[in-house]
Structures are given as structure tokens and as C-alpha cells.
Amino acid sequence: MNYVIVGNSVAAVGAIRAIRAQDQQGTITVVSRERHTAYGRPLISYLLGGVITEKGMPYLPENFYDQQRVNLLLATEVASVDTVAKRVLFTTGESLPYDKLLLATGGDPFLPPIEGMADRDRVYTFTTWDDAAKLKAVSADIQRAVVIGGGLIGLKAAEGLNLLNKSVTVIELADRVLSSAFDRPAGKIVARKMRANGIDVITEDTVVRIEGEGATITGVTLKSGDFIPCDTVVVAIGVRPAAGFLKGSGVEVNRGIVVDDRMQSSVPDIFAAGDVAEARDFFSDQKNPMPIWPDAYIQGDIAGTAMAGAEKGYEGGLAMNSIEFFKVSTISMGVTNPRDPVEYDILTFLDSDNYQYRKIVLDKAGHLVGAVLVGNVDRAGIFAGLIRNRVEVTPFREQLLTPEFGFIHLPPAIRKERFGQRGYSWPQPCFDGNGGGH
Amino acid sequence: MKRIYAIEEACIGCHLCEVGCITEHSLTKDPVKAFLHEAERPIARCTVEELDGGVLSISTTCRHCDAPDCLQTCISGAIQKQADGRVLIDTAKCVGCWSCVMACPFGAVQRNLKKKKANKCDLCPDRDLPACVSACPNRALVFREGN
Numbered sequence: 001m002n003y004v005i006v007g008n009s010v011a012a013v014g015a016i017r018a019i020r021a022q023d024q025q026g027t028i029t030v031v032s033r034e035r036h037t038a039y040g041r042p043l044i045s046y047l048l049g050g051v052i053t054e055k056g057m058p059y060l061p062e063n064f065y066d067q068q069r070v071n072l073l074l075a076t077e078v079a080s081v082d083t084v085a086k087r088v089l090f091t092t093g094e095s096l097p098y099d100k101l102l103l104a105t106g107g108d109p110f111l112p113p114i115e116g117m118a119d120r121d122r123v124y125t126f127t128t129w130d131d132a133a134k135l136k137a138v139s140a141d142i143q144r145a146v147v148i149g150g151g152l153i154g155l156k157a158a159e160g161l162n163l164l165n166k167s168v169t170v171i172e173l174a175d176r177v178l179s180s181a182f183d184r185p186a187g188k189i190v191a192r193k194m195r196a197n198g199i200d201v202i203t204e205d206t207v208v209r210i211e212g213e214g215a216t217i218t219g220v221t222l223k224s225g226d227f228i229p230c231d232t233v234v235v236a237i238g239v240r241p242a243a244g245f246l247k248g249s250g251v252e253v254n255r256g257i258v259v260d261d262r263m264q265s266s267v268p269d270i271f272a273a274g275d276v277a278e279a280r281d282f283f284s285d286q287k288n289p290m291p292i293w294p295d296a297y298i299q300g301d302i303a304g305t306a307m308a309g310a311e312k313g314y315e316g317g318l319a320m321n322s323i324e325f326f327k328v329s330t331i332s333m334g335v336t337n338p339r340d341p342v343e344y345d346i347l348t349f350l351d352s353d354n355y356q357y358r359k360i361v362l363d364k365a366g367h368l369v370g371a372v373l374v375g376n377v378d379r380a381g382i383f384a385g386l387i388r389n390r391v392e393v394t395p396f397r398e399q400l401l402t403p404e405f406g407f408i409h410l411p412p413a414i415r416k417e418r419f420g421q422r423g424y425s426w427p428q429p430c431f432d433g434n435g436g437g438h
Numbered sequence: 439m440k441r442i443y444a445i446e447e448a449c450i451g452c453h454l455c456e457v458g459c460i461t462e463h464s465l466t467k468d469p470v471k472a473f474l475h476e477a478e479r480p481i482a483r484c485t486v487e488e489l490d491g492g493v494l495s496i497s498t499t500c501r502h503c504d505a506p507d508c509l510q511t512c513i514s515g516a517i518q519k520q521a522d523g524r525v526l527i528d529t530a531k532c533v534g535c536w537s538c539v540m541a542c543p544f545g546a547v548q549r550n551l552k553k554k555k556a557n558k559c560d561l562c563p564d565r566d567l568p569a570c571v572s573a574c575p576n577r578a579l580v581f582r583e584g585n
């Protein structure tokens with residue numbers, strides 16, 4: 001079997017491991033536009049801010065590609081896919097045949113048309129290692145930066161620049177930062193923390209024009225009419241599935257590449273996973289892109305398994321994010337800000353002064369469907385597990401908001417299943433050889 | 439592989455597993471010195487949960503999962519599954535993003551806030567029997583082959 005994977009990030013890695021778990025013989029070729037081997041994309045803000053060095057960037061153990069016997073074609077861009085001849089065509093004109101193809105091309109930064117942007121030097125995006133390196137290279141000359149977009153990537157860019165002691169202003173169209181993951185109280189707490197640390201956050205406004213002379217930026221004009229002086233602009237409005245190369249290929253692309261629960265696209269033998277894919281949502285049968293790291297890994301794993309002829313079920317994409325701002329941890333997952341709150345049972349605890357917030361969202365059937373934790377995020381994964389397993393939580397509803405919440409509040413059967421061993425109970429004779437210190 | 443299993447009926451809520459774990463991962467491997475004098479005293483990798491003042495208690499710890507959520511979620515690649523099945527965190531690579539804390543359905547990853555590093559059970563590489571299992575006075579923790 002001849003497997004070809006386009007893209008060499010987390011979705012690809014999940015797929016490589018899954019293929020090799022089934023098929024030791026087949027050839028795997030990975031084609032990537034970037035010149036690096038797989039790296040922690042979310043680490044680029046840490047790199048920019050000097051929290052880690054380039055040595056900390058690689059995502060995989062050094063011998064990974066050898067051990068998994070992967071042919072790696074770096075700095076090679078796929079221009080199109082010929083689904084009839086089953087070949088991927090490179091921008092160089094060369095091509096490569098495949099039996100099974102995985103498209104794991106991730107997202108491209110979205111650049112809206114902003115007046116005055118085209119002719120300026122210091123306009124950056126922030127989604128790749130090279131983006132971070134470019135910003136870092138000019139950072140000595142940056143005094144004031146404006147970050148357009150208060151989502152995950154924008155806030156990460158702002159944090160990186162702040163760590164370099166640059167003055168930063170984040171401009172967000174919504175009424176709060178991280179509007180997709182947070183509700184108002186959480187967004188407010190985080191924005192307050194950022195302001196306290198010298199990042200200015202402007203909400204419900206947007207940049208209409210980048211001002212300057214020649215290639216040099218002098219500032220940005222906002223929709224409200226305000227002018228913010230700056231010399232550098234980072235555009236971080238979001239990413240769009242990188243599926244442009246599929247035009248005319250016959251592969252169905254909606255917002256992303258539409259896939260089934262095996263991550264197969266509308267064309268047999270072509271699969272997609274990660275930020276580029278549009279797969280089923282955990283809570284509904286609707287399909288939507290879910291541009292987060294863990295989902296990319298999981299989808300890659302499922303795609304690789306299917307490509308190698310086996311089967312693994314997909315439970316649907318579940319949004320989750322863990323982000324820390326100036327020592328305030330935040331974790332959000334699932335439904336955090338329902339449009340029709342009356343349809344849900346929502347519990348909250350707020351201690352704004354101490355940057356503590358908890359919000360737990362149950363559906364009408366008493367299942368946990370979402371959580372926002374700010375400050376104390378310990379053991380947040382227990383909530384993720386309860387959501388995934390669709391556990392009914394009404395019997396211990398009151399405990400969900402307390403920081404001590406744990407397995408002890410759950411039915412004993414769940415504890416036994418998770419931490420006990422089937423068929424093994426206490427007391428056991430001392431000579432059964434399984435230790436216990438006696 | 440061998441894993442740690444908990445028998446809650448036998449747990450007396452004494453937290454000695456946590457003491458054993460902290461001691462094993464300390465510099466001196468001496469409980470008194472570790473608790474009194476070590477500036478960077480480790481934090482326990484197992485968590486004893488209690489209800490009603492200890493009437494009910496259980497020691498929870500990492501399952502060393504076959505398809506670990508923590509690994510899939512780790513943005514830095516710090517978490518890897520070893521050939522022997524152990525799921526380990528390379529602290530040098532960890533950036534303290536707490537994604538693993540968010541993902542582990544067993545609540546088995548701790549935040550070491552002082553070091554800004556994630557912390558979890560490593561099954562005590564220097565020992566035959568994990569320290570928590572040895573420390574339990576009522577055999578409420580066992581180390582057995584299982585999945």
C-alpha cells in the first residue's frame with residue numbers, strides 16, 4: 001500500500017502512528033510546504049517571547065521518521081490532486097502516485113482586505129515557526145504593535161510581544177476576547193489581567209485603515225474613529241481550511257474538506273484530518289471545522305486507521321482550549337455560552353478579585369455539556385471525560401462547582417471501572433505476589 | 439503492562455500513598471527532609487479523594503492509557519508513550535500549558551505551579567513496586583498486570 005500524506009503537523013503524526021499500528025509494510029510519504037519537521041505550532045508564541053528556544057520546537061523524538069519509516073519531502077508544496085490518475089502534483093511540476101491520500105494541510109491565516117495594508121512592510125501573520133522567526137528578527141525595531149483579532153492566535157501573538165516588552169494593543173470585534181471559547185465574565189477577567197500586565201484590549205471595534213508613509217506604518221484607524229499609533233501590525237483574525245489546491249478536483253469542500261466518521265472525503269481513498277477537515281460535531285450531526293490541536297491528532301488517528309483498512313469510531317469534535325494569561329489559567333470545553341440559555345441548566349461561581357471563575361453547563365437531560373474554568377483548573381479533564389461519556393450529572397450537580405469535585409462524588413461503579421481491576425477485590429491473601437508492601 | 443489499581447473499600451484515607459510518592463520523587467528520598475527542607479518539594483502524583491470526612495476515600499492515579507488523551511493533546515510533544523507502555527512527561531519539553539490537565543479524563547495530571555510543569559505518575563522507574571503501592575498500609579493499591 002502506498003500512503004501519501006500532505007501536511008506534516010499533528011494530524012499527520014496521528015495518522016502515521018495509526019497506519020504503522022496496522023501496516024508495517026506500506027510506504028508512507030509525507031509532503032510538507034514547510035522546511036521544518038513537525039513542530040509544536042502553538043509554541044510559536046513561546047518562541048517569540050523567548051520562553052523556549054528553537055531547540056524546544058520539535059514535536060517528535062528525533063528518530064521518529066526513521067523509526068516509522070516515513071519518506072519526508074520538506075519544502076514541497078502540493079498544487080493539485082488528480083483524483084482519476086490518483087496522483088498529487090507539486091508546484092515544481094513533479095508528481096507522486098498514491099493508493100491512499102491524507103490531506104492534513106491545516107489552516108491558512110485569513111487576511112481580510114484592509115485599506116492601506118498592501119504597501120506596508122511590517123504587516124505579519126502569526127501561524128508558523130517562520131512567522132514567529134520573522135517577527136523576532138525585527139523585534140528590536142518594534143516599539144508599538146497592534147494585533148488585529150482577540151482570538152486564540154491574536155492573544156498568543158500579543159503575549160509573545162508583551163514578553164519582549166513591546167507595547168501591544170489587541171483589537172477585537174466581539175464584546176470580549178476569545179469569544180468563541182469564553183462567555184462574558186471569563187473574557188472580562190482575562191482582559192483585566194492582560195491590561196494589568198500592559199496589554200491594551202479594545203473590544204467592539206475594528207481596524208478600518210492602516211496608516212503610514214510609504215512602507216512605514218504610523219498607526220491604525222479604528223471604526224470608532226480612534227487612532228492607535230503603532231509601527232507593526234499582526235493580523236490574527238483566524239485561519240481558514242487550506243483546501244484551495246483542491247479546486248476542480250471533485251473533492252467536496254464546504255468550509256473545510258467534508259469528511260465522514262472515518263475521515264474519508266467525498267472521493268474514495270482520499271481522507272482529510274485536522275484544521276482542513278470539516279467533520280461531525282460532538283453535540284450535533286452538523287459538520288464544522290474544529291481548528292484545535294487535540295482534535296487534529298484524533299482525526300489523524302482515525303484517518304490513518306481507516307486508510308490502513310481498519311476501523312476506529314469518531315465521537316465528534318469537541319471544542320476545548322487551555323490557555324494561560326499571566327499566570328491565570330483558563331480551560332474551556334464544549335458548550336460554554338449557549339445562544340438559548342433557557343434550554344440549559346447553568347451553574348456559576350465568580351470571584352473576580354482573585355481571578356476565579358467556574359461555569360458548568362448541563363443540558364435539560366442532566367448531561368454535562370460544557371465548562372469554563374478560570375484560575376483553579378485542576379483536574380479539568382474529569383469534566384471532559386464526563387462530557388465525552390455523556391454521564392448524567394444531576395445526582396451530584398451541587399458538587400460540580402467546588403474545586404474538590406472528583407470521582408468520589410460519582411457513582412461507585414464509575415470509580416471501580418476507572419481505577420479498579422475487574423475481578424479483583426479486597427481482601428486478598430498476602431502470598432499472591434502482587435505486592436502491597438506486606 | 440502492570441498498572442496501579444485502587445480498591446476503595448480498603449482505602450483508609452491516610453494519604454500515605456501521596457507521602458510515599460512525594461518522598462520517592464524528592465531529592466533526598468527521605469520524607470522528613472523532603473517535607474521540611476526541600477525548597478522544591480515535589481507534589482504528589484496520586485490524588486486521594488475523600489467524602490464525608492473520610493468515610494469514603496480512594497487514591498486515584500494515571501492509567502498509562504493505550505490511547506492517552508494527554509498525549510494527543512500535548513502541544514509540545516513532551517508526553518510520549520514508551521515502548522514498555524509507560525506514558526511519561528519530559529519536563530524539559532513541557533511548557534506548562536495545562537492542555538493535558540484539560541484532557542485527562544482521570545484527573546491524573548497535576549500542575550506544578552512553582553515549576554510551571556505538568557506532573558504525573560511515572561510508575562517509579564527506580565523501584566520494582568511503585569512507592570504509593572508500597573506505602574499503603576492496607577493494600578488498597580495494587581500493582582498488577584492488566585488493562
Ligand SMILES: Cc1cc2nc3c(=O)[nH]c(=O)nc-3n(C[C@H](O)[C@H](O)[C@H](O)COP(=O)(O)OP(=O)(O)OC[C@H]3O[C@@H](n4cnc5c(N)ncnc54)[C@H](O)[C@@H]3O)c2cc1C
Nearest residue numbers: 007009010011033042077078105106127274275291292293
Ligand atoms: C499561534 C497559535 C497558537 C495555537 N495554540 C493552540 C492551543 O493552545 N491549543 C490548541 O488546541 N490549538 C492551538 N492552535 C491551533 C493548532 O495549532 C492547530 O489546530 C493544529 O496545528 C492543526 O494541525 P493540523 O495538523 O491540522 O495542521 P497544521 O498544524 O496547520 O499543519 C498543516 C501543514 O500543512 C502544510 N501545507 C498546507 N498546504 C500545503 C500544500 N498545499 N502542500 C504541502 N504542504 C501544505 C502547512 O504548511 C503546514 O505545515 C494554535 C495555533 C496557532 C497558530
Ligand code: SF4
Nearest residue numbers: 500501503507508542
Ligand atoms: S495522564 Fe491521564 S490520559 Fe494520560 S496516560 Fe495517564 S490516565 Fe491516561
Ligand code: SF4
Nearest residue numbers: 512532533535536538
Ligand atoms: S502542560 Fe506540558 S505536558 Fe501538559 S500538554 Fe502542556 S506541554 Fe504537554
